[in-house]
Amino acid sequence: MDQLLQFLISGLTVGSIYALVALGFSIIYNASDVVNFAQGEFVMIGAMSAIFLMKAGLSYPFAALLAIAITAGVGLALEKFAIEPAKNATVVSTIIITIGASIFLRGAALLIWGKEIYGLPPFTSNNPIKIGNATILPQNLWVMMGTAVTVLAVKYFFDRTRMGKAILACSYNKKAAYLVGIDVKKMLLVAYGLSAALGSAAGLLVTPITFMSYGAGVMLGLKGFCAAILGGMGNSMGAVLGGILLGIVETVGAGFISSGYKDAIAFFVILLVLFVKPSGILGKGETERV
Amino acid sequence: MSLLKVKNLEKQFGGLKAISDLSFSVPENIIFSIIGPNGAGKTTLFNLLTNIYKPSAGSIFFKDKEITGLPPFKIARLGISRTFQNLQVFLNMSAIENVMVGCHLRSRTGLLASALRLPSVIQEEKEVRRMAEEALHFCGLSEYKDRPAAGLPYGLLKKLEVARSLASKPKLLLMDEPAAGLNDTETQELCQLIKRICESGITVLLVEHNMSLVMEISQRVLVLNYGRLLAEGPPEQIQKNPDVIAAYLGE
Amino acid sequence: MKRLAGFAIFAAVCLLLPVIFPDNYYVTVVGLTIFLNITLAVSLNLLMGYAGQISLGHAAFFGLGAYSSAILTIKYGLNPWLAMILGAVLVICLSYVLSRPILRLKGHYLAMATLGLGIIVHIFFVQADELTGGPDGITGLPTLSLFGVAIDSDIKWYFVLCSYMLLSVLFSLNIADSRAGRALSAVHGSEIAAQMMGIDTAKVKSHIFVFSALMAALAGSLFAHQQDFVSPESFSFFFSIELVTMVVLGGLGSTFGAVLGAFILSILPEVLIVFEDFEVLVFGLILMVIMIFLPEGLFVSLKNRAAMMLSKRGIGS
Known part of the structure; x- marks a missing residue:
């Protein structure tokens, strides 16, 4: 029982990170019908920028903010230079383009930061808090709370602000959005910037727990994709739910089976979901018109 | 003998009945047209006949063999082919x-x-x-x-779909709005083509908006309105039917 | 025999190269990698290019073939050819069982499912160390011999891998131009229309999935014997992505496109070595640029451009 509680705590922590990545996935997918395989690189760039800004002497909060800004800039550049020029690309083409972008960004990170593994200090003191026989680190709480706040802010942005609604309008029907005077190009840029910022936030939150290197974004990105599908592709809150579920299932599974198979368990779950209900937990099916 | 027989067919999308309690039969070797106002359920009917949509209730018989729920490729194997309203070339x-x-x-x-x-x-x-x-x-x-x-x-693509279907030597050909988007000359050519198809021994089931075309070539006409059968009979009779006139003019 | 003129020239060039340049590193060493990659790209193109079904997990079948050969020959002492056949049978069964549920999916969902499959198989190679040797892999495969001749030198491997590659290219060209190939293209073009023409689309997709997996598995067995070593690294998610890139780079749906794509991507690391640390970056950049500006792929774009120039000249004269 205590063991289960411990697994739940770690699961919820990892799940929160997946949730943020998945949320970024679904924002881009909604706005542009593109599955962005470079999403994991946003996580890596956010964390690595912060690490090196701190090494350069910046204070933690300032380095973190600047890192988020840098990553958002990378997101904007991705949209502007890779997605926008390939307007009528097929699904397969956009998959390849974003894979190319992810390799490119990883290559750039390798050049700038090298192959070493880095960490970030925890946000606050690192004394474990006891809950029964299970322990929770303050950083775990930071991850969960940080995710909760970010998700709520994103939800507010899409539900309440004009710009958020404009992006949603683009996702339903680009032509109609354009006709009612929405600057579709700008909204796409905002979506990519926002999504990148979310990725970098995930990177900042998780690095004090798991460390970071130039290649660490790949698996996080793929897990985010898994989570987005689990929740229902294109459903933002579904993505968050999917992320948290995936984190818990994976951690509990790894705990009871074998930690080496942790990633395999996650993908196995996704395969099952795809075989049984491809539209995910909160997604709707589609029908073709002939 | 009737080639195709539909009994109490029904299709619901959510709470909406796109087809309700529809029964009719199509004799062999004729041109049988289905008309009706927009949204009457004509294309839905075709999609039900070829099982692209699953019927909510009712049954479909082809040459006295039940084909309800058979996958489209098996239906095609029995000798039914079709063309599409949104081209599928x-x-x-x-x-x-x-x-x-x-x-x-x-x-x-x-x-x-x-x-x-x-x-x-x-x-x-x-x-x-x-x-x-x-x-x-x-x-x-x-x-x-x-x-x-x-x-x-576009005009040639429509013909190409017909050629593709004919190449499978069907007994029954379902044509979904073949004249839509064609000019007058092309429509005349199409009219001749459909007649020749029927003469070659293929029964044609036609969904079409062009009334003069329908009335010129069909032996029988079925009128759908809100997913229900409004009238069925030879073209002369349909043209005089007060219900049909009301359905079209009442729009 | 105009149909196979291009193939005949290609085959002649491949078979003559080692005769003309017997000691060239690029022919006898890089050439082997190129042939394996061409075979894999051509087999993936059957599924992706012809039938329009994306797969981000093709390396899994390549790996299953390789590991089957390694494990069955070393741990169970089986004859290499028998091991190869058993590996092929295993892959046929596995891919057949998986094909129906996986290929019911479309677009991004299909991408995710195949990606997941690839990653699961890769993790299995790493984790099941009693069987697979874990991250270190397995070394010491017995020498493969054909008609009593041991295949034990680069030049002999050159001809073995070249033959297998040519066979796969020939199969692929034959399929393109046949009833089965048209059924695949029909599935690609419009699944509903394909069904209405009497094509059992689920069966057609499943068959080509199995066929393509089988080609990859046999390539894997040959790879294991040629390298005399297997390790999980060769069959990772990244290699699956590289294979997809080869196919798309050359031009989806074109056999020689896949050949060209595989050739370029196999030779690229050799060329990019001069960039040292820039290698990864340049690789990603090339991928993006080609996909953005030549979305039909290099081979197909070049072919179309050549055809256009020829037809213009025809009108002019």
Whole structure:
């Protein structure tokens, strides 16, 4: 029982990170019908920028903010230079383009930061808090709370602000959005910037727990994709739910089976979901018109 | 004998009944038209007949054999083919290759034999090409046979779909708004084509908005309104039917 | 025999190269990698290019073939050819069982499912160390011999891998131009219309999935014997992506496109070595640029451009 509680705590922590990545996935997918395989690189760039800004002497909060800004800039550049020029690309083409972008960004990170593994200090003191026989680190709480706040802010942005609604309008029907005077190009840029910022936030939150290197974004990105599908592709809150579920299932599974198979368990779950209900937990099916 | 028989067919989308309690039968060797105002459920009916949509209730018989719920490819094997309102031409192939796909049911080479290109394959390939050329010729498309389908104008693509269906030698051909988007000359050609198809022994089930075309070539007409059967009979009778007139003018 | 003129020239060039340049590193060493990659790209193109079904997990079948050969020959002492056949049978069964549920999916969902499959198989190679030797892999495969001749030198491997590659290219060209190939293209073009033409689309997709997996598995067995070593690294998610890139780079749906794509991507690391640390970056950049500006792929774009120039000249004269 205590063991289960411990697994739940770690699961919820990892799940929160997946949730943020998945949320970024679904924002881009909604706005542009593109599955962005470079999403994991946003996580890596956010964390690595912060690490090196701190090494350069910046204070933690300032380095973190600047890192988020840098990553958002990378997101904007991705949209502007890779997605926008390939307007009528097929699904397969956009998959390849974003894979190319992810390799490119990883290559750039390798050049700038090298192959070493880095960490970030925890946000606050690192004394474990006891809950029964299970322990929770303050950083775990930071991850969960940080995710909760970010998700709520994103939800507010899409539900309440004009710009958020404009992006949603683009996702339903680009032509109609354009006709009612929405600057579709700008909204796409905002979506990519926002999504990148979310990725970098995930990177900042998780690095004090798991460390970071130039290649660490790949698996996080793929897990985010898994989570987005689990929740229902294109459903933002579904993505968050999917992320948290995936984190818990994976951690509990790894705990009871074998930690080496942790990633395999996650993908196995996704395969099952795809075989049984491809539209995910909160997604709707589609029908073709002939 | 009736070729196609529909009994108490029903289709619901959510709470909306797109087709309700529809029964009719189509005799062999005629042109049978289905008309009705927009949204009456005509294309839905075609999608039910070919099981692209699953019926909510009711049954469909083809040559007295029940075909309700059979996958589309099995329905095609029994001798039903169709064209589409939103064109479904294979744009990744040439015109003749499109029609050669239509010959799928009349040939048998499998994947392994194809990979090895056995002598029997080469023989069959010639045969298939000949059948496809015949169908293209029938539809007046011979000169376009080697053109990529993606480069053909809309009117020709519509004919190409017909040629592809004919190449499968169906007993029953479902045509979904073949005249939509065609000019007067093209419509006249189409009219002749449909007549010739029927003369060649294929029963034609036609969904069409062009009333003069329907009244000119059909032996029987069925009127759908809000998914229900409003009237059915020979064209002269339908034109005089007060319910039909009300349905069309009352819009 | 105009149909196979291009193939005949290609085959002649491949078979003559080692005769003309017997001691060239690029021919006898890089050439082997190129042939394996061409075979894999051609087999993936059957599924992706012809039938329009994306797979981000093709390396899994390549790996299963390789590991089957390694494990069955070393741990169970089986004859290499028998091991190869058993590996092929295993892959046929596995891919057949998986094909129906996986290929019911479309677009991004299909991408995710195949990606997941690839990653699961890769993790299995790493984790099941009693069987697979874990991250270190397995070394010491017995020498493969054909008609009593031991295949034990680069030049002999050159001809073995070249033959297998040519065979796969020939199969692929034959399929393109046949009833089965048209059924695949029909599935690609419009699944509903394909069904209405009497094509059992689920069966067609499943068959080509199995066929393509089988080609990859046999390539894997040959790879294991040629390298005399297997390790999980060769069959990772990244290699699956590289294979997809080869196919798309050359031009989806074109056999020689896949050949060209595989050739370029196999030779690229050799060329990019001069960039040292820039290698990864340049690789990603090339991928993006080609996909953005030549979305039909190099081979197909070049072919179309050549055809256009020829037809213009024809009108002019």
